[in-house]
Amino acid sequence: MTDEREDLAQTLGKHRGFLRHTVQGLTDEQAARRTTTSELCLGGLIKHVAIVEQRWMRFAVGGAEAMESAPIDWVGQFRMQPGETLAGLLDGYEQVARQTEELVRTLPDLDASHPLPEAPWFEPGASWSVRRVLLHILAETAQHAGHADILREALDGQKTMG
Numbered sequence: 308m309t310d311e312r313e314d315l316a317q318t319l320g321k322h323r324g325f326l327r328h329t330v331q332g333l334t335d336e337q338a339a340r341r342t343t344t345s346e347l348c349l350g351g352l353i354k355h356v357a358i359v360e361q362r363w364m365r366f367a368v369g370g371a372e373a374m375e376s377a378p379i380d381w382v383g384q385f386r387m388q389p390g391e392t393l394a395g396l397l398d399g400y401e402q403v404a405r406q407t408e409e410l411v412r413t414l415p416d417l418d419a420s421h422p423l424p425e426a427p428w429f430e431p432g433a434s435w436s437v438r439r440v441l442l443h444i445l446a447e448t449a450q451h452a453g454h455a456d457i458l459r460e461a462l463d464g465q466k467t468m469g
Contacts, residue, residue, distance in 0.1 A: 325452040329459045329467045339387035342461035350387035357400040367440045370421035
């Protein structure tokens with residue numbers, strides 16, 4: 308990997324680690340519990356960041372069509388569904404992380420870009436490079452690691468840091 312690619316992978320890995328650390332030692336019931344007025348639960352956050360990362364990396368490789376090739380449950384992605392376990396969600400997240408790291412190492416050009424899908428939150432006609440996608444995944448992961456820290460502290464007083 309080039310220095311830039313290594314920096315991106317290491318920084319993303321650091322924030323993934325914060326998120327995984329925040330859920331350490333929880334039961335499935337605790338991971339599924341809402342601890343604030345929001346709809347978020349810790350297991351749901353793990354599921355959400357894995358889905359988001361996987362979708363955006365599909366975009367990085369194949370554009371909007373590839374990103375949207377699998378349906379998404381916009382509400383259910385933030386909740387643990389019956390039969391889901393925290394261990395299973397963490398395993399799935401780890402698989403997504405390995406796939407992303409492999410792509411970061413092997414994609415030929417971080418400047419390659421694709422037009423964004425049509426959505427009210429994207430500027431019409433805008434494109435994102437692979438680099439921009441990786442920065443977005445990093446920001447999303449860091450933001451949700453912070454959310455997870457709040458949810459965990461509300462659950463049992465534990466904090467990721469401090």
